[in-house]
Amino acid sequence: VTVTYAAATAPTVTITTPTASPTYGTSLSSLSLGGTASGVTQVTWANNRGGGGTATGTTSWTASGVVLQTGANLLTVTARDAAGNTATGVLTVTLSSTLAFTDDPLVAQRTLSRALHITELRAVINSVRVARGLATFAWTDPTLTAGSTPVKMVHLAELRAALNQAYQAAGRTAPAYTDPTVVGRLTLIKAIHVNELRAAVRNIN
Incomplete structure (x- = not known):
């Protein structure tokens, strides 16, 4: 008879970078995710618009170069323990289509650098x-x-x-x-x- 015991403590995962809020807006087409987890052996991420990978670290984890598409990107971070139990964290990132600057473009001999x-x-x-x-x-x-x-x-x-x-x-x-x-x-x-x-x-x- 083989008896398999479930993990005593369920794994947890939290996203803290670029924000701890559930939503985030940016005009940059890639970003880094980061956060913490407990009781896990692996942390992975996936974008519902395409792309995914394995984060570096477990207790404190990071995932750089997460590519975004214009509009809403649902980023799901999944932490898994040795028994196969999982925990997830979700961040919705909205990528704007343009990167706006004040006085764009600056005009030579007319616009002062501020x-x-x-x-x-x-x-x-x-x-x-x-x-x-x-x-x-x-x-x-x-x-x-x-x-x-x-x-x-x-x-x-x-x-x-x-x-x-x-x-x-x-x-x-x-x-x-x-x-x-x-x-x-x-x-x-x-x-x-x-x-x-x-x-x-x-x-x-």
Whole structure:
């Protein structure tokens, strides 16, 4: 006679990244999932719009490069224990069709580079980095205040560096930039510098 005992404790799984809420909106075509689980040996994910895979880790798990389709994407995370019992977590992610920026495009000699332009790019680039398994970037002057924090060349250089790392993580060739070497107080931030970064973000997205 063979007696099989059920697991004493049912497995659990929780999604915490990119949000702990049941819904999430983004304009980026991929993201990273992450969360926690207990009593499990494997965590997998699936998108009802196509795609799936096995997460890295169990107690603390991550899944990077989850590809999204325009519209609603139902992401289901399934945790399984050694006895075959499962637990699931669900996140509905809505991908918007466009990536919108303020003053798009900037016009040379007409549109001034503003703190808002840098802040928007920082937010999007950090999302791109996280979607490819990178940490968010440590920015100089983390909070830019319109009218009081001047836009500096270091801000532009950091945006390029942070985005280039995301391109490298994605196995892509980094973009070519106008004025590839920028020098504080010697290189002026131009409309083309911001426009190029916006185009590069859209390209990797």
